[in-house]
Amino acid sequence: MGRILIRGGRILDPAASRDEVADVLIEDGKIAAIGAGLDASGTTAIDAAGCWVAPGFVDLHTHLREPGQEYKEDIASGGRSAVAGGFTTVCCMANTHPVNDDPAVTDYILDRARQDSPARVLPIAAATRGLEGRVMTEMSALQKAGAVAFSDDGRTLMDGAVMRRVLEYARMIGAPVSVHAEDRHLVGQGVVNEGAVSTRLGLPGSPAAAETVLVARDLLLAELTGGHLHVAHVSTAGSVDLIRAARERGVHVTAEVTPHHLTLTDEAALGYDTNTKMAPPLRSASDVRACRQGLVDGVLDAIATDHAPHAPHEKDVEFTAAPPGVLGFETAFPVVMDLVRTGEITPLELMRRLSTTPARILRLRSGTLAVGAEADVVVLDPDREWVYDPMKGWSKSHNSPWAGKTMRGRAVATIVAGRLVYDADRGMLVP
Amino acid sequence: MIGRDLLGIEDLGRDDLERILETARHMQEVGLRDVKRVPTLRGRTIINLFFESSTRTRTSFEIAGKRLSADVINFSAESSSLSKSESILDTARTLDAMAPDAVIVRHKVAGVPKRIADVLDAPVINAGDGAHEHPTQALLDLFTVLQEKGRIDGLTVTIVGDILHSRVARSNVYGFRKLGADVRVVGPPTLLPAGVEALGVKAYSSLREGIEGADVVMALRIQNERLEGAYVPSVREYSAAWGLDRAKLRFAKEDAIVMHPGPINRGVEISHDLADRRPSVILDQVRNGVAVRMAVLYLLTGRAQPAYGD
Numbered sequence: 001m002g003r004i005l006i007r008g009g010r011i012l013d014p015a016a017s018r019d020e021v022a023d024v025l026i027e028d029g030k031i032a033a034i035g036a037g038l039d040a041s042g043t044t045a046i047d048a049a050g051c052w053v054a055p056g057f058v059d060l061h062t063h064l065r066e067p068g069q070e071y072k073e074d075i076a077s078g079g080r081s082a083v084a085g086g087f088t089t090v091c092c093m094a095n096t097h098p099v100n101d102d103p104a105v106t107d108y109i110l111d112r113a114r115q116d117s118p119a120r121v122l123p124i125a126a127a128t129r130g131l132e133g134r135v136m137t138e139m140s141a142l143q144k145a146g147a148v149a150f151s152d153d154g155r156t157l158m159d160g161a162v163m164r165r166v167l168e169y170a171r172m173i174g175a176p177v178s179v180h181a182e183d184r185h186l187v188g189q190g191v192v193n194e195g196a197v198s199t200r201l202g203l204p205g206s207p208a209a210a211e212t213v214l215v216a217r218d219l220l221l222a223e224l225t226g227g228h229l230h231v232a233h234v235s236t237a238g239s240v241d242l243i244r245a246a247r248e249r250g251v252h253v254t255a256e257v258t259p260h261h262l263t264l265t266d267e268a269a270l271g272y273d274t275n276t277k278m279a280p281p282l283r284s285a286s287d288v289r290a291c292r293q294g295l296v297d298g299v300l301d302a303i304a305t306d307h308a309p310h311a312p313h314e315k316d317v318e319f320t321a322a323p324p325g326v327l328g329f330e331t332a333f334p335v336v337m338d339l340v341r342t343g344e345i346t347p348l349e350l351m352r353r354l355s356t357t358p359a360r361i362l363r364l365r366s367g368t369l370a371v372g373a374e375a376d377v378v379v380l381d382p383d384r385e386w387v388y389d390p391m392k393g394w395s396k397s398h399n400s401p402w403a404g405k406t407m408r409g410r411a412v413a414t415i416v417a418g419r420l421v422y423d424a425d426r427g428m429l430v431p
Numbered sequence: 432m433i434g435r436d437l438l439g440i441e442d443l444g445r446d447d448l449e450r451i452l453e454t455a456r457h458m459q460e461v462g463l464r465d466v467k468r469v470p471t472l473r474g475r476t477i478i479n480l481f482f483e484s485s486t487r488t489r490t491s492f493e494i495a496g497k498r499l500s501a502d503v504i505n506f507s508a509e510s511s512s513l514s515k516s517e518s519i520l521d522t523a524r525t526l527d528a529m530a531p532d533a534v535i536v537r538h539k540v541a542g543v544p545k546r547i548a549d550v551l552d553a554p555v556i557n558a559g560d561g562a563h564e565h566p567t568q569a570l571l572d573l574f575t576v577l578q579e580k581g582r583i584d585g586l587t588v589t590i591v592g593d594i595l596h597s598r599v600a601r602s603n604v605y606g607f608r609k610l611g612a613d614v615r616v617v618g619p620p621t622l623l624p625a626g627v628e629a630l631g632v633k634a635y636s637s638l639r640e641g642i643e644g645a646d647v648v649m650a651l652r653i654q655n656e657r658l659e660g661a662y663v664p665s666v667r668e669y670s671a672a673w674g675l676d677r678a679k680l681r682f683a684k685e686d687a688i689v690m691h692p693g694p695i696n697r698g699v700e701i702s703h704d705l706a707d708r709r710p711s712v713i714l715d716q717v718r719n720g721v722a723v724r725m726a727v728l729y730l731l732t733g734r735a736q737p738a739y740g741d
Contacts, residue, residue, distance in 0.1 A: 202563030
């Protein structure tokens, strides 16, 4: 394995609270040295002047669609899209066909990832068999096979007793339970946030309370059981408040927020573009403000994309019939850079939420540039302007609310386990 | 200036509304002739693309088109993508390839006419989409009130019923507000949409308070499935509290008129004797619908031709 020298970049290593210009030397797949004026002989040099050098991003919430829905995405295309966005580790949800509720499926995903994905892939297994919300999965066996967390994701566990047992059992094996908190009865037919916008659109609304009530329930169950609750894609001010209060009284809770819930409001849906349909839906401006503040405060620990590819023919339908979800990997960094540009968050803290904290939530060794650590590294140009064209992206699908928009900020080089796998100018460097 | 499509009243300015209503006044005269036909849109093809059945609105558009000598083609398509048949946009593109001069779209889901307009060359007229808008209904309601009251500016208009699911309510709120009326909405709290005040209306659950001093009282059709417990406990309870009859109408102005977009549920949202006689103007609304739709078709498809040519 070759040596790589990343020269003259601004090192942002949240794990060491390091923010300084230096060189990074990568050798044998590991971070070998960080310092000024490192010897470049015999290395592949990457000029990072004007760029940021950070631990590769870790995405706690993605849908890679394999096995079963390879027409939307597969592990090869999803893995490429991930590294093109600076993500070196991605966790894939269990709603594949078949569902990842069996160690054989977990094995299959990991096997495909080893062969095809330039990004590390860590499966999140189903919490209940078939995502049916009744019988828990064999969590110990799934964990041994490589599952890092458990979730029924969009098939929200509505039976509180089952949720309680899942949290208890997962606690025993030290795994987080990720919850897509939306009360299915309160959501009803809702496809956009309930409020003035849903009234103008004439589309069925889903109130913010549909999320917040379930966050409240699951926080109480985490408190009851001592289990590790991870709240996926927080979208309401009420959820942020409840999570903050629960953490203050010692509940084991972590939480993520998506780039779209940090930057778009429900008004984005006013043209009926189905690429603005997500679950939970885009919320009001005050919810967005609360989520941003929650991220800045660290109440929301991590930024996760909820990368959810859907084929054009699936999105090209009535708003009510379109599946929810949008692509996330390739736009995440420029989109969340908005919080740096407004001065709400420092670059170092932004990197913490994209890499270090999500890695910690899963107890991974990544998310750091410490000497001796596995070299998962991203080089970011915070000012590079480019026009996002999903047709030219790496995902098989094109469903993005940012299609055609000018982006500012881009991952320009991505290194996984010491290997340069993506370069924005040369493209994908894996077969 | 009215745009290429007519998707909603929300998009229109006061000038647009006045222009359409003024044009409709001229069109109304055609309906009074022995030979109810002018050659204005001769050679033009208009497609009625109805994904949701609606005999009344479709027929009104068809008559409007024929009175202007256009060829009107009815295309009924059952709602599509859930049943895995051709997608709505593919259907629209297919029809567009046949080069129609206007496509009139009705669909049970809000936003479909807009999505179709985004891919079509031909102008699109929204004939009702979900709970979003039904612009020609609002135009005919405005026209009817203008005919009855001689003005809209300064009137108080109360809309009663299932506001949550009503495209007619939304279009009328925009239309009457743009022309200077005060608009109130009345209904059970379960059928008042969230944030409705943001549309510039006052919301009431008490019918008496809502119609106090109103010049125009409009009852909306309530669908039976909404009356079976999910939104309202029962038909009886709904009709007792929000059903219009002559006794309740006493709280409105003495010369108040009563409107309804039809079809009516007699004895539920409006009583028999009120529906059939003054001050109800329900059949005038239907009559004016043809004139208003002629005006819209003329303004959207006929402008390149000399008006009433030959």
